[in-house]
Amino acid sequence: MSAAAAGIAALSGALVVIGARRLTGARPRLAAAEPGRDGRREPVVARWAAGRRLAARLARAGVPVGPDAFVAATVLAVVAAAAAGLVVLRMPIAALAGAGAVAAAAAAVVRSADRRHVGRVEAQLPGVAQQLAAGLAAGLSLRQALTRAARDAPEPARQELGRVVAELELGSRIEAALEGLVARVPSHDLRIMVTAILVQRRTGGNLARALGALAERLEERGRLARELRGATAQARMTAWMVAALPLGGGVLTEVVAPGTLARTLGAGVGPALLLVATSLYGAGVLAIRRIGRVEP
Numbered sequence: 001m002s003a004a005a006a007g008i009a010a011l012s013g014a015l016v017v018i019g020a021r022r023l024t025g026a027r028p029r030l031a032a033a034e035p036g037r038d039g040r041r042e043p044v045v046a047r048w049a050a051g052r053r054l055a056a057r058l059a060r061a062g063v064p065v066g067p068d069a070f071v072a073a074t075v076l077a078v079v080a081a082a083a084a085g086l087v088v089l090r091m092p093i094a095a096l097a098g099a100g101a102v103a104a105a106a107a108a109v110v111r112s113a114d115r116r117h118v119g120r121v122e123a124q125l126p127g128v129a130q131q132l133a134a135g136l137a138a139g140l141s142l143r144q145a146l147t148r149a150a151r152d153a154p155e156p157a158r159q160e161l162g163r164v165v166a167e168l169e170l171g172s173r174i175e176a177a178l179e180g181l182v183a184r185v186p187s188h189d190l191r192i193m194v195t196a197i198l199v200q201r202r203t204g205g206n207l208a209r210a211l212g213a214l215a216e217r218l219e220e221r222g223r224l225a226r227e228l229r230g231a232t233a234q235a236r237m238t239a240w241m242v243a244a245l246p247l248g249g250g251v252l253t254e255v256v257a258p259g260t261l262a263r264t265l266g267a268g269v270g271p272a273l274l275l276v277a278t279s280l281y282g283a284g285v286l287a288i289r290r291i292g293r294v295e296p
Helices: 001-024 051-063 066-090 092-137 142-152 159-168 172-182 188-203 206-230 235-258 258-267 270-292
Strands: none
Touching: 001 159, 051 092, 066 092, 092 142, 092 159, 092 188, 092 206, 142 159, 159 172, 172 188, 188 206, 206 235, 235 258, 235 270, 258 270
């Protein structure tokens, strides 16, 4: 019975992760980034600053649910994981570990999808800068160049630039609209491009030439970043393997000899050893991911 419960728990966890990743593959919705502005009832979670940040991150990540539904689903999954830990291992510390793992997984899935969205925008910035430079060189104003770039750029840059154009049409200043874009898309390269545009507007100069040179620099930065990510792919895979080894070993142990983990880790110094081992494994995964991370 214990082995069956362990298998069901493992299968449920895999299905949750797969389902979450499928959800994060959907297209972002701008309405979720500003709850309550389209006439609908404002989500309860979005009444706090942390809830508004969560709503904006869910919108960027493309999760097709609001912050209330996401928090409710996460809480239910945490409770289910805690119950599974008590049923399988019959240890309170296992329940706490399962609940913490599910909460961390939910946050990691949203964070990963958010980073992918920002990364896609960053990858399209050289083309956007080149389009703006071509429009300015052809005699268009910055507003007109932004409008044309929003029409011709691929997704998701088209969506973000379209929001900038919509704000300009509603009377917003170019500085405020571009600063809002940087706030919505926390990209280092985007901040560089917006800063260059704003500085050139204040001090004068050939903005078309500056954007053309910036497009070349951003393209070179992107190429170097892709090469570095390829070089550190083995380190990232090692981090995931290290994280999966104790979980897989525990499941296999329960399948072969049901009750072994409960007898070994549930008495004497077992809980303390489990806590120390979990801490060391977590520190090892974080260290490996830190080594393999590509900083801008």
